[in-house]
Amino acid sequence: MSQDETIELHDCRNAFASALEALAERDPRVMVLCNDSVSSTKLTHFAERYPDRLLNIGIAEQAMLGMGAGLAIGGKLPFIAGAACFLTARALEQIKNDLAYTHTNVKICGVSTGLAYGPLGATHHAIEDIAWLRAIAGMTIIVPADPVESAQAVEAAAETEGPIYLRFSRMGVPIVHSPDYQFRIGRAARLRDGSDVTLIACGTLVPRILEAAERLARQGITARVLNMATIRPIDRDAIVKAVAETDAIVTAEEHTIYGGLGSAVAEVVATAGTRFCPVGTLGIPGVFAPTGSAEFLMDYFGLTPKGIVNAAMDLLARR
């Protein structure tokens, strides 16, 4: 990714950890569970400050998610933090039954999402988590793009009753939101306007669609840029507007193209579209990713400004 060298990159896990600590200070109900993952969730400081409110339960994700439900039933506000690959896959039935179906007030905080654990291989890539959880009734799924949004998402999750999945990468990202940004669950943020194409992304792909929009502008193509931080419930209005007001939609996500953001957007376009609007979905194309650094894999799958520009041009050529 050709980024200005001077742009500072941030690890959203830090914003998550600070926000959680601030929340714990105000709300005595806050309780954190980890699966031997205190340092990889950046919660070491939290653990030192609140030794009784962070419990490393060991390597037992199913029990951990079930306990989360129990803590909530007992009046606590549990945040469960760990590598997204294990939290979601291993404990999926607990998430379905104990969190969503029972509608308990549990927040799942998956870190090192997408391809972040690139070299560790496909067991550690979390590229199906959105799809799995999106299929479950009553789940809210939030994929913050930068530290500003990450901190606000923690707050919003605490204020909203019910099970919520928060997805934090470990890949360095630039700040894309101004300090006066107001994150709202279920509401896309329009970061740039245009009338030719709409670029929609979440998480680490947001700065990349912004950069793609910049490059498209140089070729005389104007792009609307939406940060779709909430995947469920999806912002239908923003998508319907994009269909009405632009000629194509390109989605980009650090996730499989089956069942994630791209699918969610395409479902709205297909059922609520007022006019023909082709959708291109960028992501991991239904394969287990090979080994390689996260940066390498992002390039490998074309999850780059260049890949996004090409996808947009291809769709617009059909106009």
Add this chain to the structure above:
Amino acid sequence: MAQDLLKLKRQATDIRKRNLRLIFEAHHGHTGGDLSAADILTVLYFGGVLQVDPDHPKAPDRDRFFMSKGHCSGLLYTTLALAGFFPEAELSTYMQPLSRLSGHPSTHVPCVEANTGALGHGLPIATGAALAAKLDGTPWRAFVLTGDGELQEGSNWEAAMIAAQQELENLICIVDRNRLQMMGRTERISALEPLAEKWRAFGWAVCEVDGHDHVELLEHLTHLPVAKGKPTCIIANTCKGRGVSFIEDRAACHHRVPTEAELNAALEELDAACTIR
């Protein structure tokens, strides 16, 4: 016998040294857990325990070995390369882009039977493999190496009950009992003791060995099954990071990559220990 033991000792040292270089070059790896299990893998692959053949890695009657503590892929790959399953030179591609030597075991590598890495998968898989061998009346066995922290996953105990029920005496679970997991001591996070009694209560034949003593390991691993009609659990008492004084028994060394100075000091220490005794 003494000759053989000396050979094994040298082999274990070679594995540890090559393993450390692998981690250093890749800037990634699980140093503590690799060194912890190095003697176990040495005995399995070089002590004549596992019936596997580099020339026929898919031979139907081979023993199946499952590296359930898949984060220790560095040790597994190093051992397999030195045992001739693939060229040693390939080790330099560990965790590099598009390498088959992925950060957790990959079945693209000869003699790797399952893509482990999410903890708590090896024993259920090995139980299924052992059942297949039993149903077919074939003599091969299923071996699995688990971490001790890994035993906090309930899936292990589900499989343990089934294996006992099915009387899978061709199933051998070796526990790398180094008493450390990622964030600290197992006994302070979710205690496992009395571990041997747990396995016995689940219907297994259990023996405890010094997991760095090749004689003891060989003694038990070449006299299987330990009890007729029962799966075997070998609790191998180990030291995480074994062989390098400044890595040994430290939680922080779970996945800390040594610096160049540390690597050199470690290689020297390993060489010295191998020549003295």
